[in-house]
Amino acid sequence: MRDDDRGRRGGVRAMTRRNARKAWIALADGTVFEGCAAGADGETTGEVVFTTGMTGYQEVLTDPSYCGQIVVMTAPEIGNTGATTEDDEAGKPWVAGFVMHELSPMASNWRSQETLDAYLRRHGVVAIDRVDTRALTRHIRDHGAQAAVIGTSSPEALVAKAKAAPSMAGQDLTGAVTTREPYVWAEGAGVWHVPEGEPTRHVVAVDFGVKKNILRCLVDHGCRVTVVPATTSAKDILAHDPDGVFISNGPGDPAAVAHGIETVRELVGQKPLFGICLGHQMLALALGGKTYKMKFGHRGLNHPVKDLATGRVEITTQNHGFAVDAESLAGKCDVTHVHLNDGTCMGLEHRDSGAFSVQYHPEASAGPHDARYLFKRFVSRMDSAKR
Numbered sequence: 380m381r382d383d384d385r386g387r388r389g390g391v392r393a394m395t396r397r398n399a400r401k402a403w404i405a406l407a408d409g410t411v412f413e414g415c416a417a418g419a420d421g422e423t424t425g426e427v428v429f430t431t432g433m434t435g436y437q438e439v440l441t442d443p444s445y446c447g448q449i450v451v452m453t454a455p456e457i458g459n460t461g462a463t464t465e466d467d468e469a470g471k472p473w474v475a476g477f478v479m480h481e482l483s484p485m486a487s488n489w490r491s492q493e494t495l496d497a498y499l500r501r502h503g504v505v506a507i508d509r510v511d512t513r514a515l516t517r518h519i520r521d522h523g524a525q526a527a528v529i530g531t532s533s534p535e536a537l538v539a540k541a542k543a544a545p546s547m548a549g550q551d552l553t554g555a556v557t558t559r560e561p562y563v564w565a566e567g568a569g570v571w572h573v574p575e576g577e578p579t580r581h582v583v584a585v586d587f588g589v590k591k592n593i594l595r596c597l598v599d600h601g602c603r604v605t606v607v608p609a610t611t612s613a614k615d616i617l618a619h620d621p622d623g624v625f626i627s628n629g630p631g632d633p634a635a636v637a638h639g640i641e642t643v644r645e646l647v648g649q650k651p652l653f654g655i656c657l658g659h660q661m662l663a664l665a666l667g668g669k670t671y672k673m674k675f676g677h678r679g680l681n682h683p684v685k686d687l688a689t690g691r692v693e694i695t696t697q698n699h700g701f702a703v704d705a706e707s708l709a710g711k712c713d714v715t716h717v718h719l720n721d722g723t724c725m726g727l728e729h730r731d732s733g734a735f736s737v738q739y740h741p742e743a744s745a746g747p748h749d750a751r752y753l754f755k756r757f758v759s760r761m762d763s764a765k766r
C-alpha cells in the first residue's frame with residue numbers, strides 16, 4: 380500500500396509514545412496523518428509545506444517568511460541540539476505549526492539553553508510528532524501545498540476546518556511580522572567576519588519580515604543599517620539618506636503587498652537596490668512583471684542555482700512558494716540566475732537602474748555560504764554610485 384494511501388485511508392501506523400496525547404494533521408483535501416501532540420496545547424491552521432533542510436530547525440521556526448504556514452521537517456530527528464536564543468532569526472517563532480517525525484526528548488549541545496519541546500511550549504507553538512513525515516511530504520509533493528489543521532479533537536472536525544481555511548494566495552501577511560518602529564541594527568555575525576573599521580555605507584532595509592542574518596551580513600560588509608517598517612513610504616525611506624535600499628524577505632503572496640510594490644516602484648532608479656526572496660518578487664512586480672504560486676515551492680538547504688554570468692553553480696538556501704514569471708519582464712530585466720532542478724527564475728537585474736534581486740537566501744541561516752558574494756555586489760554598487 381503506497382505511503383500516502385496509508386494517510387488517505389486513515390490506516391497510518393500510529394507511532395505513539397508513553398503518555399503523549401494522540402493528535403492529527405488534517406489537510407484540506409481530506410487526508411489525515413496521525414501523530415502525538417507536541418509543543419503547546421491547542422489547535423492551529425496554516426498552509427502545510429515541507430523543508431528538506433537537515434539542520435536549522437530553530438532558524439525555520441523563527442523565519443518570519445513562514446508566518447501562516449505549518450512546516451513539515453523531512454529530517455527524522457528534530458531537537459537533538461536543543462534550543463538557544465542565539466539561533467533565532469526573529470524575536471519569536473513565526474510558524475503557524477510544526478510537524479516532525481520524532482521530537483527528541485533530550486538535547487545534547489553545549490550551546491543549548493532548553494529542550495526544543497520546552498522552547499515550543501514557551502512560545503505557544505502547536506506541534507505534532509510521530510508523524511509519517513515521508514508520506515506526508517510525498518503527499519504534498521504530489522498533491523500540492525494546501526491548508527491544514529493540527530489538533531487533538533477528531534480527524535473529521537479537523538478536516539472540516541482545513542477545508543474552510545483560506546488559501547495562501549492573495550494573503551498579505553507582512554503587516555503581522557514587520558517592525559512597528561524604525562531601528563538601527565549594528566550587530567555583525569562576529570564569528571565569521573569582523574568588519575574592518577567604521578561602516579562606510581548606510582543601507583535602509585525595508586522590513587517585510589527580515590531575517591536577522593541578512594542584517595548581520597550587511598554589517599559584516601561594512602554597512603550601517605536602518606530597518607524601517609514595511610509601510611514606510613519611498614519619500615520617508617529616501618529621507619534617511621541611504622547609500623542603498625534593501626527589500627527584505629517575508630511571508631504571504633507578494634502580489635497582495637500592494638503598498639510595498641508601489642514603494643519599490645518609486646525607489647527604483649533613486650538608489651542602488653537589492654532584494655531577497657519576497658523582495659525579489661516585489662521588485663519584479665514593481666517593474667510590471669508577474670508572479671505565480673508554485674505547486675509546493677522550494678524549501679531546503681541544497682538547492683543548486685546557476686549564475687548565468689559566470690556559469691558557476693552555487694548551492695543555496697531556499698524558502699519560497701511563489702516565483703517570478705521571467706517572461707513577463709522580457710526586455711526590461713535580465714535573468715541572472717536559474718534553479719537547475721526546474722529552471723525557476725532565481726535572480727534578476729533591471730537593465731535601466733541596475734536594481735538586482737535573488738529568489739533564494741544568500742544569508743543562509745541555516746545553509747551554505749556559496750552566495751555571500753551578492754552582499755559584496757550590493758556594496759560595490761553603492762560605492763560606485765557614491766563616486
Ligand SMILES: NC(=O)CC[C@H](N)C(=O)O
Pocket residue numbers: 444627628629630631632633655656657658698699700701702
Ligand atoms: N522567504 C520569502 O521571502 C518567501 C517569499 C514569499 N512569501 C513566497 O513564499 O514565495
